[in-house]
Amino acid sequence: MSEHLKTNNAVIKWIDHRLPVFSMMNETMIDYPAPKNLNYWWNFGSLAGLALVVMIVTGIVLAMQYTAHVDYAFNSVERIMRDVNGGWLVRYIHMNMASFFFIAVFIHMFRGLYYGSYKAPREILWMLGVVILLLMMATAFMGYVLPWGQMSFWGATVITNLFSAFPLIGESIVTWLWGGFSVDNPTLNRFFALHYLLPFVIVGVVAVHLWALHRFGSNNPLGIEAKGPQDKIPFHPYYTVKDAFGVGVFLLAFSGFLFFAPNFMGHPDNYIPANPLVTPAHIVPEWYFLPFYAILRSIPDKLMGVLAMFASIGILFILPWLDRSPVRSAKFRPVYKWFFWLFFANCLLLGWVGQEAAEGLPLLLGRLATAYYFIHFLVILPLLGVMERPKPLPVSISEPVLKGGGALAGAAAKPMEKA
């Protein structure tokens, strides 16, 4: 697939012959042929990658000033904010980029849902993405514990206690997670160690994710495979430029939060030092956990609530086998398209419910939304695969462009492409 490395530089040639890193970079980022019709929703993968790098760089700098001990953690973070040169900036970047990382990844995933990017032959690619999401959640959760404020402490208590729901072994698991009988110094220490480690595990999984991606290349808005070189363009300069433009917009939005509302997505209670004797009146997790938290709380039974919450992510692993429709892109799925938006709205609703007190109307809506979340995957998708009549697919990526709008009519003769 790849052209040979074009260079006259003798040193590069010498190295590349022995260790083909330059060829590899060329094949994956320069000459790499990508479908020529990718839209802006395809920017969010590279944005997530950028966010990961920013998190690691700012995190390592923070770790040089941070003290993982219950007596010092809170003050060491305050010291970062007040005394360390530019410490406020580094910490606010780390805090806000965590949110932007999730924004990028959530959009990236909804993109996948809309355009059917999880379907054959990209199932493993998709599943690796879900693994990355889980690792990100674990990392962000443990990072939020580090400043050792009230939300840190009570978030850690509530989330670790989820494991006590498991019969028989639950209590021992929780004691083991804590390294004691409550969230305390041993817990903070191990969370710091893991918070430092997991981002690098994420880097590893991202590498495998990209490996799987490059096996068949990107999906595209039409959801049909590229038929040949005429359907593709080299990654550089076309998508490097498009990605770079996306980075500019992303960082602009990010800077808005960073410089004008750095605590907008945080919670004021976390600026109160942890107190094991007083739970804040209204504990809520970070916004990116809210839909899952809503699912947890909408089920009155403790164990079932915990299982439903885990299942809400676990179900994404089997999504490629629940959606049986041979057509990938929602562009050609007139019914699925509506259910996609309904599902999207349902996720937003769950997010809203997650930050309300679990009673009255929010509780009722939360229950309905939780049910619908699972119905979407377990009932609607399998049924649509059989019942929906997809629109005719274009013959190739180039065809609708080259022949104008009329091309779709021509494609009707050849109704459906099995990718």
Place this chain on the structure above:
Amino acid sequence: MAADSAHASQKSQDEETRRDFLYLVATAMGAVGAGAFAWPLVNSMNPSADVLALASTEVDLTPIEVGQSLTVVWRGKPVFIRHRTEAEITEAAGVSLDELPDQEADSDRVVKPEWLIVGGNCTHLGCVPLGQKTGDEKGEFGGWFCPCHGSHYDTSGRIRKGPAPENLPVPPVEFLDDNTIKIG
């Protein structure tokens, strides 16, 4: 001849099973080794000796008037001590066990009925329920109310309503004299 070839195949089959066996034993040995290596690492995350050697807490009950509560710390967690009123005791004792999600008689939860001593973390996900301070909301059953996800506890610290599955736990308590207790 036939016997010969049968013998040969018998032999090669023998060798295959022997080799399979060796593979199996070697792999099993490796797995046991990896497990033996992993266990101390995993176990090191369990509570350490200094955490386990937790001092017990002694509490002087004299300053707690009838109807008042005190929160003390034991093993890094809150413990609720409530000097119950007659009404609270009667109410706790009067409940029929069938009404309780986690069936326990009040008499099994106290040493002396006027002193209720229970762990102060909600058995749902560990928040500290309200009800210790005078102005606090005490829930529908007059004991404690956990605002995190809405669990109601009665005047014996038993779960009555909400997602929590169990009663507030009763720690080991010993009366050293009429007005001093040792928790732990």
